[in-house]
Amino acid sequence: MGRAPCCDKANVKKGPWSPEEDATLKAYIEENGTGGNWIALPQKIGLKRCGKSCRLRWLNYLRPNIKHGGFSEEEDNIICNLYISIGSRWSIIAAQLPGRTDNDIKNYWNTRLKKKLLGRRKQSGTNRGSQDLMKDASDDAHQALSSSALERLQLHMQLQNLQNPFSFYNNPALWPKLHPFQEKMIQTVQSMNDQNCSNPLMMQQFALPNHDQTVQGHNVNDLLYEQTTGASLAIEEQYAKLCINPKMAELENALNGMSSSFISTSNPVDSTIVAAKADGIEQQSQGMFQDYELGYNL
DNA sequence: AACACTACCAACCGCATCAGA
DNA sequence: ATCTGATGCGGTTGGTAGTGT
Numbered sequence: 001m002g003r004a005p006c007c008d009k010a011n012v013k014k015g016p017w018s019p020e021e022d023a024t025l026k027a028y029i030e031e032n033g034t035g036g037n038w039i040a041l042p043q044k045i046g047l048k049r050c051g052k053s054c055r056l057r058w059l060n061y062l063r064p065n066i067k068h069g070g071f072s073e074e075e076d077n078i079i080c081n082l083y084i085s086i087g088s089r090w091s092i093i094a095a096q097l098p099g100r101t102d103n104d105i106k107n108y109w110n111t112r113l114k115k116k117l118l119g120r121r122k123q124s125g126t127n128r129g130s131q132d133l134m135k136d137a138s139d140d141a142h143q144a145l146s147s148s149a150l151e152r153l154q155l156h157m158q159l160q161n162l163q164n165p166f167s168f169y170n171n172p173a174l175w176p177k178l179h180p181f182q183e184k185m186i187q188t189v190q191s192m193n194d195q196n197c198s199n200p201l202m203m204q205q206f207a208l209p210n211h212d213q214t215v216q217g218h219n220v221n222d223l224l225y226e227q228t229t230g231a232s233l234a235i236e237e238q239y240a241k242l243c244i245n246p247k248m249a250e251l252e253n254a255l256n257g258m259s260s261s262f263i264s265t266s267n268p269v270d271s272t273i274v275a276a277k278a279d280g281i282e283q284q285s286q287g288m289f290q291d292y293e294l295g296y297n298l
Numbered sequence: 299a300a301c302a303c304t305a306c307c308a309a310c311c312g313c314a315t316c317a318g319a
Numbered sequence: 320a321t322c323t324g325a326t327g328c329g330g331t332t333g334g335t336a337g338t339g340t
Binding site for chain 2: 015103104
C-alpha cells in the first residue's frame, strides 16, 4: 500500500530553484500570502513544484529577515546549550534565534559547530590510539545509544571544565558503583586496549542512558544541562549518580521538587523550551525504568 | 592540469501531528 | 471516534565549490 504521494511526482520539477521561480513565489506570497494551502499554491501560480518544496523554499530562503551564515559566538552558545538540553529539536532552537531557520541551524550544527566543539576534546587528548579504540568499542557496545546522546554527553562533559580538580569527574572516589553489566563492558574494552585507557570520562559514557531517557521522571539531560548552568556541586554529584546508576532512584525523594523548581526558574530560554522539557519528562519517565530493569536482569 | 577528497548547504523524503469533515 | 489531507519536522542525500596531492 504505502502512503499516497503529496503531489504528482512525474510533473514536478526537482532540484535547485531558478531566480525566476524564486521571484514568482516571492511576489505571489508577498501579495497574497500562502492562502493557507501550500499544496494548491504552485498550481495557482504556474510553478511546476511540489507544495512542500514551495513551503520549504519560502521558509528557508525567500521570506524576509532571513540571515544566512555568519553565526556569532553568542548564537553558537545558544545552539550548543539548547542542543545539550533538548536535543535535535531544530525548530525550537531556531525559535530562539531570530532570522535563523531550523534547516540552517541543523546544517551549521552538523557541518561545523559539532566538529568545532567535539573536535576540541579529541585534539587535546594525548593518546589518540586509546581514544579511538574506546570510541570504536563504545560504538559497538552501545549501538542503542544514539549519536545525538553521545554528542550531547561529550559536549556536556566539556562544559564541565574538566580541568577543575574539584569536579565530580575528576574525583573517582565520588563515583557511584557501576552496574555489573557496565563493569563487564568496561573490562572488555580495557582488554582491547593494551595501554592505560583509564580515562574515566569515557567510562562514564558507557554508563549513561539515552538522551531522552529519564530517571524517576527527571530527564537526564535536563539534569546535565542544569549542571552546566550553575547547579551546586552537591546537586551535580547527586544528578551524576542518577545518570550512572539507575538503582540510585531512591534519591528521588531527596530530589523531589528540585526538578520542577529548576525547570521553572533556572533555564534562561522561553516557555517553549520549558514546555518541551516538561513534555519529555512526562512522556518518557515510564520507559526509562522498564529499559533499565530489562538491562539489569540480563 | 587533473584528480581525489572534504566541507558545505539546498533540497528532498518520509514520518508524525494537526485540523477539519 | 474515525478518517483523510495538509502541514511541520528532522534525517538524509546529492550537487557544487574549495582544497590538497
